[in-house]
Amino acid sequence: MTTAPRRALAITLALISACSGGEATGAGGSGGRGTQTFDRSSISFVDNLLVKVEAGEWTLGEGLVATLKLLAGELDASVVLRHSELLDYEGTGIVAMAYEYLEDGPDAEAKTEIGRLLNLLVLSNERLEAMAGLRSASLSAPLAPSTIQPKDSFEDCREFFHDEVPPGIEDCLEHETSSSLDVLYPGEYRIFHPAASFPVAGWTEEQYDLALEALEEIVPVFKERGELPPVNVVFSVKDNGPAWAQAVPRTGEPCGVAIFTSIQQRYVGDFKQVIAHELAHCFQTETFPEQDKVKYEFTMWREEGLANYLSNLVYRDNNLEWGEYPERRALLDILELYELASTLLERSYTNSLFFQYLENRMGTSGIFDLIRALPTSGSTTLQEAALAAYPGMDEIYHDFAKAMADGEVFDTSGSVVPYKISEQNRPTIELAQPHRYLEDVKPFGVSRYRLVSGAGQQATLAFTEEGYVRESARPSSGTDWAEVPSKLPGDDCNPEVTMVVTAVDPNSSFQLEVLEVEDTEGSCGLVGTWVVDNSSLDISPMAFMLDYIRGKVEITFRGNGTAEVVYSNFEYRIFDDDTLIILGEPVMEHEEFIYTTNAHGVTSYEVDGDEIAFGDVFESDYLEGTQEIHHIRTSGGALGEDIDEILPRDPEGLYLFGGYVNFDIQSDGSVLQLRFGDRVQARLKRKPPSTK
Secondary structure (H helix, E strand, O other): OOOOOOOHHHHHHHHHHHHHOOEEOOOOOOOHHHHOOOOHHHOOHHHHHHHHHHOOOOOHHHHHHHHHHHHOOOOOHHHHOOOOOOOOOEOHHHHHHHHHHHHHOOOHHHHHHHHHHHHHHOOOHHHHHHHOOOOOOOOOOOEOOOOEOOOOHHHHHHHHOOOOOOOOOOOOEEEEEOHHHHHHOOOOEEEEEEOOOOOOOOOOHHHHHHHHHHHHHHHHHHHHHOOOOOEEEEEOOOOOOOOOEEEEOOOOOOEEEEEOHHHOOOOHHHHHHHHHHHHHHHHHHHHOOOHHHOOHHHHHHHHHHHHHHHHHHHOOOOOOOOOOOHHHOHHHHHHHHHHHHOOHHHOOHHHHHHHHHHHHHHHHHHHHHHHHOOOOOOOHHHHHHHHHHOOOHHHHHHHHHHHHHHOOOEOOOOOEOOOOOOOOOOOEEEEOOOEEEEEEEOOOEEEEEEEEEOOOEEEEEEEEEEOOOEEEEEEOOOOOOEOOOOEEOOOOOOOEEEEEEEEOOOOEEEEEEEEEEEEOOOOOOOOEEEEEOHHHOOOOOOOOEEEEEEEEEEEEEOOOOEEEEEEEEEEEEEEEEEEEEEOOEEEEEEEEEEEEEEEEEEEEEEEEOOEEEEOOOOEHHHOEEEEEEEEEEEOOOEOEOOEEEEEOOOOOOOEOOOOOOEEEEOOOOOEEEEEEOOOEEEEEEEOOOOOO
16 A cells, blocks of 8 residues: 555545545645644644744744743733634743753753743742741742742832832731641641732732632542642732733642732633642642653643643533633634644643543543653653553544544533534545545544445445554444444445544554445435434414424335335324403413324335425325314303314315425435425434334
């Protein structure tokens, strides 16, 4: 098989050239998936930094200085960010990368400026306690690394409040602890906020109380699962640009968490979950100290994904990690857009779904065993190799990709994460004539396609692989996964399947070859028994309202062009209540019809593309059996005698529903949609195989 480079994004070339037959290697193309690129610069401060460094707009040192200046309020966001809005406003990653640069960065001038900016943004445990009057202003130990120098408490207070500190006042911060936590962990979990008479920058006592409540809720959950260092939560009064919060976890030291003013307008649940996310960084540093030695750029795939997941473990019903409300779906939307164009190790915050899946499959202890199996040095390549080497990971990751396609990743709340499958993350390949599709599968990427045979056609397929690839397929309307079928639609008469292909090892690819396309007789995807979904019926002739529908209507399509329709105890009630004015007096009128049918009939049908034309189907005079119409009308005698009568089937062919009969087959091949003019709408769903 040809092994020339074939990126998954370029499959559109194969789709475009399908009309001419031959072979497509995915070397380029235009439109659709072929031009899709993963622009991650809109996700976070770190992503913006890395993209601009890769594009040559900054050196790493320049980018760190610029972004830290944004967080310190010295630069405007428009100068620093490619996008006016980000999907996540956390400063943790930038601060972590800044500390790493101080250790081994090549630009001495940038390192000096980074040190200055970190002095503004990061307050050690000692500096905080001095500013709150808990210890002497003379500090015994500098904040590591040594380029971050301690100051006296007055100088720290002056920088904290933008020189708005009256001379001679040093205790500019107040500290509070949770009484319940203080019993178990004295002095370890505290909040620091502006002291009375100092500028508060919009903070309120209610927000201080919420932070303490959050610590009470978060600490026990994390302590039960691993190691959590002492934590200082600081309410910043600076203009930190659009940033919400940042954590500065350093192994063996209290973890500093800064909360910025831009978060003040968020939901209460978001406020607490952001604090949980930041404490999750403190938790990971202390629980996985060896793995924390790897640079943030190479661990952000698990650092942020796991922090997002852990925050939801505490606040199960808030779901900031993917966005519970329409305006907060941003991270899910970006994943839906770029899932096929990126890999697990190229993403970060959206990987909460991966860790959520792992939790549901192997539990928290299983996740932590996996993290501890990751490298303690090296780059993304070593992370990828270690993750791939974890026992059973090829199957685990493949099952995760299938669960995403099925919409079966369950949130900690128990509800399904509303990840949507569309043409963007499941593009269509129409199998119109013999053709060959070749595609590389990057480690921890996914290829997902909807394979569709043409109307009245059957395609013969062959799937082969190179390297170690896992592949699965299922009818797009079904739930059972198997191998890619050799024939589509095949014996089960389903005209399309969803195909998922994954790999965890490099140098993996697959070939999907359409060997033959044949015309077939009849409508294979239609033959069989279908049942009306009563919940979808909307029967409201004239002014009447639908009350209920009971019983069942089945249609069995045969290959000879006939269809049998069976009504089994099918009943529905419609009613109307009006207030009439008769001789100046209000009169209440009630009228209702109850239609009850036990009948069957055989009619003809013809298929034209996706439309079905019928003979008589719902007209009562073609049915054999019984139909009763229970008619009731009451007006208290104001409109003549009240009516309560049961009528037989109309001998002249009264429509059972009324309106016009027209059927459409939905694109998934397993659901029919009926349309009866403007009055009646219905859907038909294929009866499960076990139903007799």
